[in-house]
Amino acid sequence: MTQSALKLINVHKSFGPAKIIQGVDLDIAKGEKHAIIGPNGAGKSTLFNLVSGLYSLSDGEVQLNGKTISGKRPFEINRMGLSRSFQVSNIFSNMSVRENVRCGVLWSLGYGYSFWRNVGNLKEVQEKTGHILNEVGLLEKANLPAALLPYADQRTLEIAITIAGGAEVIMLDEPTAGMSHSETDRAVALIEKASKGKTLLIVEHDMGVVFGLADRISVLVYGEIIATGKPEEIRGDPKVREAYLGEEADEIEGASA
Amino acid sequence: MTNIKRAVLAATVSVVALASAATADVKIAFIDPLSGPFGPSGDAAFTSYKLAFEKLNAAGGLNGEQVELTGYDNKISPKESLVQLQKAIDSGVRYVFQGNGSSVSAAIIDAVSKHNARNPGEEVLFLNYAAVTPAFTNEACSFWHFRFDAHADMKMNAITDYILARGDINKVYLIGQDYVFGEAVAAAAVKQLGEKNSAIEIVGNELHPLGKVKDFTPYIQKIQSSGAQAVITGNWGQDMVLLVKAAADSGLTIPFLTFYGGSVGAVAALGEGAMGTLYQVNEGITNLEASPEQYALIEEYKDRFPDYDYYYHRAFLAVDMLKAAAEKAGSTDPIAVANALEGLSINGAYGPITMRAEDHQAQQNLYISTVSDDVKYGVDNIKLGWKLVDGGSVSAASAEEPTTCKMERP
């Protein structure tokens, strides 16, 4: 095994008496594309929030590139090289698309909280912003207000902001939720392109996306990981079939196609 | 049709009114709060000046020149006052009346001095009718400032003399608003009582926040447990009304010797409880013996402005003095009038008034009065009114205080 990029050790989270995450262990190698699936309410988003620092852990530890990040605040974790997207569009709605991405770029280029520079004159920033907009295909809409973008474009912008900082570990929370088939295809292509050479952790409901994208898959049910493995291993796992009753199980079956 | 007729008529009237206004030769500004929470205080005085100047114009004006009085609303802010002052000066005003709030007066004194120094030939006079911080006619005196009200030390002098004369008061409680004016009042009381009779004990000396106390009962309880036999206060406005109201509610019936018991609404709020407990000291009350002309004036005022009572006697005095000074100077030029005002003496309805030359502080009789139901004129539209107390008449000579003013004349 290569060195792990993200490592979860015995992670617990409870809200009052409700135990949402009950001892999750996960080891994601550098460059791996890892997907987390599981039925609704399994705690996938909670897990994301724990890793990215939005929630604090009740117990356990999270490591990024061998360094402990649990207990740190989201922006500190982000600066250490972990970036995430959100399930619902979480963009800066009153700013233009270009400004959205530009904000995502600033910290990584070392401009911090500076108030003595004109963003318009920062060549590096402009170039990187343009590059990312180009990569995600929003170049032509760069000067539109973000709030006026169509839904699929907002999701794309969400991903663009997430990758803008150049983080090595990228976490995407249901990036294709609510998209049509053709939009999903485009999004998957974008994700593949954007995560080239990076570590990717993705939560997704669309099994086609999951099985097409992931190197390994973990199945989260009731706050516990019941199986981790390569896509073909997961597909055949009886415990997974048990957890996914009915239709969705079939979906997993058929997702290899 | 009638409407059109009426419109034409009204238009004619307004043209005539404009024309008559255009004949005004002397412009006078009244700068005080005319709106907002302190609006009533300013408005009560403004109405007095309105009437006084109407009468002056009807009687031939200021040295033969007609006077136009304009009200400027300063929202009782020193800063806004300076804006309004600037506006007034620019429209040709050379005389400014103001009185509410010592902070405003201080700002105007300062601004007028600066203006007069920076713009020779366009001098402006400040006629202060109510701001009573002693400093204005002592260490901070100015040639451009004249005060027509007795200052805090003089009023306190009358009050302490009255306490001594009564003889039944040995323990006094001081309560006031926590700011420069309240502190000055308390200091004056301590000093004067100490000098005049060390047997009188000051059992409490309290300053409460300005305009913030809603229930004075705790203060009243402190006064009660101190065993005080009288309370001295410089409170004004709502702080005045609420203080005496709380006292009445708690059954505290000792005398309250005040500067501003005559504030609009105080007597009404207290009702009959005010009789024999609420005292004020000022330059004259409506129920003093006076000439028929004075009675007519009081009635005319009440008739014209039913919301208020004839309270600002000094407003009428100030206008009379201005008139006399202009005639004496034979001019309406501010410097000439200022020089004429120095040492000028006229006879007012309740006694003579003299403008002391060395500090520009008016010297006049002071009267201590209390509330009674046996009066000619009530206040606040009820039958209670102010009545002179026995031995409450203080002559100008005995009310006089020395000054430390070193006047710098131009």
Added chain:
Amino acid sequence: METIVFSLLNGTIYGLLLFMLSSGLTLIFSMMGVLNFAHASFYMLGAYCAYTIMGVTNFWLALLLAPILVGAVGMGVERWGLRKVHANGHVAELLFTFGLAYLIDEVVKIIWGRTSVNYKVPESLDFTLFTLYGSNYPAYRIFILFVSIFMLVSLWYLLKKTRVGLIIQAALTHPHMVGHLGHNVPLVFMGVFGAGCALAGLAGVIGGNYFITDPAMAVQMGPIVFVVVVVGGLGSLEGAFVAAMLIGILQTSAVSINASFADIFGFLGMTATSEVGGITIASLAPMLPFLMLVLILIVKPTGLMGDREV
């Protein structure tokens, strides 16, 4: 001893009045998220309406009618004002009530004049109930005590024992849930806003003649009411009650403390003639609530007993 007894008694009454005012605001704030800047203006309206009604009929009718009238005005404001602004977010709502406070102040001045009105304690209640340590205790204060407690109990009963109360309680802690229960949310909002204003109006009816009825009464009471609501905690009537009593008693008793900073910090060499040393505890009384406000918001933003952050 007597100082303590009087402070407690007066503090309790002041606290109860504060609670009556702030309970309405807590309801409004918790459910609708609107920090109603004009709440104290409704308190003022209550006092003025009572004054007018009392002039025509009597105090008891005023006690009944004035709050209803004020509540109706409140409902109108919600229906034709706040509801329109709602879409623009909480800041717009807050600013709307901010402007409304200006407006009510001015309208009151037009209708009732710029000076205080002579709104008196009714004669049937204007007597000395008992004498304590040589000081008379007016019956009207005890009357305030009783009205407040009656209101407190009724409110408690309404919230805990009736169906409407259960809905409101649910909405207090989970404002988004009401819609799912199948209730007409705008109607519930309008009702709550009206009821909150009516409570403020009631406080005005019995507070207006206890203190003074003038156009400045809203401005003076306004900030304190916020303090009570925020210190008490969002969504918590109990918290508002505790905070109101705390502030009532604290403010009243601080006045009776003669100590100055020099007395307290004298061991540090501070003298009474120095500027800081001369400050007395009594003169700090009106500042205490705001100090509490700032500290609470920084240290415990859920307030004393609330379960949500402001």
Added chain:
Amino acid sequence: MTEVSINPAALGPTASAKFRERVLPFILFGMVLVAIPFFGPSRTTMTLLNHIGINIVFALSYNMLLGRAGLLSFGHAVYLGLGGYFCVHILNWIDAADGGFWGNLPVFSMPIFGFAMGAAAGAVIGWPSCKRAGTAFAMISLGVAELMSAGAFMFDSLFGGEMGISGDRMAGPDFLGLSLGPLADVYWFIAFWTFFGVVAMFAFTRTPLGKLSEATRDNPERVQFIGYNPTRVRYLVFIFAGAFAGMAGGMSSVQDEIFTPENLSLIPSGAILIAAYVGGIRYFSGPIMGAIVMTYMGSNLSDYTAGWLLYLGLMFICVVMFVPDGIAGLVFGFWRGVRSPNRSEVFGKWAWQVSGVVLMIVSIIIIVEVAFRWSDGYGEVFEPFGLALSHTSILTWILAFVPLAAGVVLMRHAAAKYEEA
């Protein structure tokens, strides 16, 4: 794919657009400032202009919080006040000094000291306040304002009690030949610093921190995940807002030469909130327009009517309810309408709306003025254009309510007619 059709580096506006949008307005603004004295304004106008200048800087600094960072403050005057107080003290030190640093300091530099003091105050007070946003922040600012203005009365040596502290702007050496005695000198002083402040605050919006402050306003949660601490962003913006408010205080210390504790209170804070909001907080130029209109109204409206506070309240409520983008929103909306392709339709709608609004305003003015005169009880009668409108005349009631009803009908008609469009 359009991958290479656009050069990513040249995404921003073209040089000419930049000039048109970011440089030209300032050149015009500067030219107006320079041109004004050549029209020979009266002293009153000068004073008004000077106050407008101060309020422009103050309102813009306020909008750094409300419009740009989404922080609603009820205590922004605290920073103007502290900056101003500091400068008045310096004026007195200059006056008292015999050479040395203070003796050689031109009064012209006051706003720099105000800026520093405002920043310092912002740094101290902002530290606890900025830990919270939203309503909690608003309440903290309210509490701080109350504490400051009450506390100021306790420290006479610093704040001068209710009298405040005054200074003399003619103290110290002249600068650029300005003695600052005559109002015309003060005008140049104010114009210089207003221009400087406006440019500096516009420049601030273009910095990384300025952009981040907008991002934090829109979505503080997301800001955390692009590597920024929203609390830190707010805190830094708060310091700058305090600093520019302090600068306005420094300008005010020279214009008015006096500061009183009430300058710290809720009243001026509320006034600047209204000015910024009425102007339009979403536009950079909004607070400038708001400051101009509100300063003019606050100073002159009270000359025409006793009901100026009522009009102010009504206007504010109307802006909040119907024109949330403020005056700037109207101005830019008009500009867009003029340039839009279906101009005639837009104009048609406006014609309906404007006539409706005018009718309603006529009604409201009549109602308010008649009510005020009735309330005063002096028997004065409102006589617009020679029409005597007493509260007992039927004509009054007709004039008061018929236009109001007609206006409402017109507005509804406009809304219905152009809804589909």
